[in-house]
Amino acid sequence: MEYILNIETATKNCSVALAKGGKNILCKEIAEEGYSHAERLHVFIEEVIKEAGISMNDLSAVAVSQGPGSYTGLRIGVSAAKGLCFALGIPLIAIDTLQTLASQAKVEIGLIIPMIDARRMEVYSSVFTSAFEKKREVLAEIITEDSFSELKETLYFVGDCADKCKEVLTKENYIFLEDIKYPSAREMCSLSYKKFKTNDFVDVAYFEPYYLKDFMITPSKK
Known part of the structure; x- marks a missing residue:
C-alpha cells in the first residue's frame, strides 16, 4: 500500500502524519503560541519516517495543507513539501485546511x-x-x-x-465544539489518499498556498 506524508502547518499546530493506504499510522504534532514550525517540522518528518521503519524513498506522495491560515506557517509547510517532492520525484497533493478542520x-x-x-x-x-x-x-x-x-x-x-x-x-x-481547535494532519490522511487514487495532484513548481487577501480596509492617515 502507498505511504503518504501529510503536513499541516496552517495554524499554531505543527502537525505531521504518515499514512499507509489512507490510514494514519504515526502522527507528531504540537501547538504552541510561538509558531515553532520552522524548528519542529523537519524533526517531526524525520521522526515519523524513522519510527515507521521506512525510508523517504518509500513515500508515494506528499500532501500539504493549502490554506487559508497563517502566511508564515503555510509557507514553511509548502516549502518543505515541495522540497521533498522535487528530491524524491513524487507528486504533491493539496488539502483544504478548513475541510481538514471540519473532519474532526x-x-x-x-x-x-x-x-x-x-x-x-x-x-x-x-x-x-x-x-x-x-x-x-x-x-x-x-x-x-x-x-x-x-x-x-x-x-x-x-x-x-x-x-x-x-x-x-x-x-x-x-x-x-470547543475541544476541536486546530486542523491536524491525522484528518488529512483519508483526504489525501482519495486524491492520490484519482491522480488529483498539483504542480510542484507552481503551486502556491491559498492566501485570502485582507478584507478590512484601513483608511490612510491625513
Whole structure:
C-alpha cells in the first residue's frame, strides 16, 4: 500500500502524519503560541519516517495543507513539501485546511462551520455537511450576530475562534465544539489518499498556498 506524508502547518499546530493506504499510522504534532514550525517540522518528518521503519524513498506522495491560515506557517509547510517532492520525484497533493478542520467533528445531522482566527472579529470560514461535503466556499468574513443566520440547521462551530465568537453567535441552533481547535494532519490522511487514487495532484513548481487577501480596509492617515 502507498505511504503518504501529510503536513499541516496552517495554524499554531505543527502537525505531521504518515499514512499507509489512507490510514494514519504515526502522527507528531504540537501547538504552541510561538509558531515553532520552522524548528519542529523537519524533526517531526524525520521522526515519523524513522519510527515507521521506512525510508523517504518509500513515500508515494506528499500532501500539504493549502490554506487559508497563517502566511508564515503555510509557507514553511509548502516549502518543505515541495522540497521533498522535487528530491524524491513524487507528486504533491493539496488539502483544504478548513475541510481538514471540519473532519474532526463527528456529528450525524446538521452543518459544520470550521473557522480559523484571522484578527479582531475576522475569520476564515466555510460550511460542510455532516458527511464533510463542502456546502459553501471559503470566505474571509467579519463575524456579527447575523452571521450564518440564513442557515436553519443545527450548526457546529469548530476552530480556534470559540472564545471571541461564542459571545456574538448565540442563537439556539449554534453549538461550539470547543475541544476541536486546530486542523491536524491525522484528518488529512483519508483526504489525501482519495486524491492520490484519482491522480488529483498539483504542480510542484507552481503551486502556491491559498492566501485570502485582507478584507478590512484601513483608511490612510491625513
